[in-house]
Amino acid sequence: MARFALWSRRRFLNAAAVSVPAAVALSACQGFSRPKAGSDAAALQERIAGTVVVKGDETYETWREAMIWQRAKANRRPDMIVQVESAGDVQEAVRFAAANGMKVTTRCGGHSMAACFLRDTGMLIDVSRLDGIAVDKAAKTAVVGPGVFCRGLAERLAEDGLAFPGAHCGTVPISGFLLGGGVGMNTNAWSSGMSVFAVNAVDIVTADGRLLRASAQDNADLFWAARGGGPGLFGVVVKFHLQCFDAPKVIWGATYVFAFDALDEVTRVMDEVVPRLDKDVETLVAIAAAPDVPFGEPPEKRQRIYLDVNAFVASEAEGRRKLTPLLDQPLIARAIERIENRAGNFDRYYSDNEASFPQGHWMGDAVWVDDPQAAMAVLKAHMPECPAPRATPVLLYMGTNPLPDAACSRIARFYLAYYMEWDEPAEEAASRAYCLKVFNALKPVARGSYINEMDQEGRPQDIHECYSPQAWKRLAALRGQWDPKGVFHGFYGES
Ligand SMILES: Cc1cc2nc3c(=O)[nH]c(=O)nc-3n(C[C@H](O)[C@H](O)[C@H](O)COP(=O)(O)OP(=O)(O)OC[C@H]3O[C@@H](n4cnc5c(N)ncnc54)[C@H](O)[C@@H]3O)c2cc1C
Incomplete structure (x- = not known):
């Protein structure tokens, strides 16, 4: 009998994740949902390689639903969805949102059970197409885009005899998984119990549109927040710098x-x-x-x-x-x-x-x-x-x-x-x-x-x-420091 002809949590979850590629497929729609000429959204569209979709557009509802991986589609509608193609696109989008008084949330795989990234106002930035992988075999490290799926990462690392504590389900992208902590494979041995502790640094776009490296050495407080802040993070991560491990035989x-x-x-x-x-x-x-x-x-x-x-x-x-x-x-x-x-x-x-x-x-x-x-x-x-x-x-x-x-x-x-x-x-x-x-x-x-x-x-x-009471307090304080104008939405239920 095949192992999971029986059952597995991962099989159950994987199957439910079938709709994830729908958002990726939607990128093929680029061009037929452009904002109206002369509108503010059209100005943003001109500056980015990605796609801007505005509430009221003919294709808006299709895009909105595709942001959510599962069939239960939360009944919330952001004013604008921006699917980015580069870190530069993210910077433009964040600056545009800040200048236009729009609050920002980010999604990648849309696996959040509550679709916590979907709010009734503001801009939703979709980073799922940032999916590059660069491996340094000798250093046992990898630099990966948020949209890389855990299975894709495992396959690429295996070519160099390496491994990373990815999610148990291969169709989860590393993005939200790592930012919220990550209950990953073999984390007890590899990464202090949570996968995020195998992240050495992140490249992140902050509320003022800057692209910064955050690590234990640079912008250490931002790095502290990125390792677990999850849906409460006040920035958009565009690259993860991962510590890898010798693959088990x-x-x-x-x-x-x-x-x-x-x-x-x-x-x-x-x-x-x-x-x-x-x-x-x-x-x-x-x-x-x-x-x-x-x-x-x-x-x-x-x-x-x-x-x-x-x-x-x-x-x-x-x-x-x-x-x-x-x-x-x-x-x-x-x-x-x-x-x-x-x-x-x-x-x-x-x-x-x-x-x-x-x-x-x-x-x-x-x-x-x-x-x-x-x-x-x-x-x-x-x-x-x-x-x-x-x-x-x-x-x-x-x-x-x-x-x-x-x-x-x-x-x-x-x-x-x-x-x-x-x-x-x-x-x-x-x-x-x-x-x-x-x-x-x-x-x-x-x-x-x-x-x-x-x-x-x-x-x-x-x-x-x-979060521990101390971490909860520190997250709020750092949000005030890094996002004083409140460009990013806070946790679900907050503003
Ligand atoms: C099928 C399935 C299997 C799963 N398996 C596991 C598992 O094995 N282990 C585990 O720990 N969890 C697992 N989860 C839960 C999973 O970790 C979370 O749902 C996680 O949020 C998924 O990542 P995502 O990129 O799809 O996040 P999304 O749902 O797209 O986003 C969730 C939140 O993360 C934040 N976010 C995402 N990307 C960025 C970014 N680049 N920059 C800033 N903020 C960002 C946003 O605030 C967003 O609101 C699973 C979920 C599903 C549905």
Whole structure:
């Protein structure tokens, strides 16, 4: 059986990301949606190689919808969408916005579950076409555009025997993923638990239209903000300077499927055994419906527990040795299906996960937890009421690395996400209400939320919990300093 004929979080998410290329395809439309001659927008269009689309234009709604990767299209409309072709275009667009009193947001892949980049006023800058990759093999570094997809990056780096902790889903671009922290592959070993700590510098256009390099040496406070500030960042990143790593010779792994009644024991093993594994072993648990059991059956009948483990190692022998403490657990004997001794690489990893899957309407939320057993008990209690036909909690061990000093300042031993997918727009309200109820119930056991995957629309008042109190305060102070006129929109729910 193919590995992910079973299930994977990544396959689920990848499939939903099918619409990402739609925005790229739209660039082919350039030229038939030009702003009216003589208008301010036409003046901007003349100065940039990219495309300016204004609310009211014939093609505006197509462009707007294409900015959002999924089928649920948030009902917000910026005044202008500017798809840029270069850093220079970004500078022009930001200067234009500032001069015309327009607030700016940025999108790249449009994967934000709440489409947090979409506001009812101002300018949306689309950076998805900035997708260059330059690798320095000897230095083990790469300079990449925000629009580079994680799979494309992995493929290019593999040619030089290198790797980067990209997203688990290959169709996510590195842009928003890294700026919000990045729960990436093998981050416990490579990058202090979050992928953004493998970013050495960013090139960023600031509110006054300057293009600056921000690193530990240059504009260090801007660099601090870019490493985790996510949707609250006051600038547009046009290049990421990445630290790369020697590619593992093999990704050695296994997947075990359990009946729902094993959930408590699987969670206990995650809590007590998995933290004892080496840092380059990544373990996640997902709960997903068995394909042959109809929606409406109770969780005990319908849900299966998937335990997926991967070691990023130099040899098969090393992989076997590193998985042994987990595979020796009596729990493993209870598996009803299994794939063992899986020798993979990044190509296979992403390919396995990119099997087709019906694209739908979806949302999710994610929190950090130190006590997965308590958190899972909360989820379990709510599962029978879940209105979404496809709903998948995912628990991933993150490690206990102290985070370097940066805006990305909240993490716990475990990442716990819950993804919900439905078919008809009318089903959305019930899923949203349920998701909100579950995550409010999780608050007593959560240690904050993950900015890239939390429900910013449903819980805007909790966005500050994605950051330590000190980091939240410093982000606000830096915003005042770097964007005194408020050219950039703040976090969702702020101005
Ligand atoms: C299918 C799928 C799989 C995912 N897999 C993972 C995963 O494995 N790990 C993980 O951590 N997360 C994952 N996520 C969440 C993902 O990290 C976020 O949705 C992230 O925002 C996606 O990046 P994006 O470029 O599409 O961001 P967008 O949705 O385009 O933008 C989100 C926000 O990021 C900011 N932003 C984006 N680009 C720039 C820029 N160049 N300059 C300034 N600000 C910018 C903007 O403020 C914007 O509001 C996944 C999401 C989906 C839908």
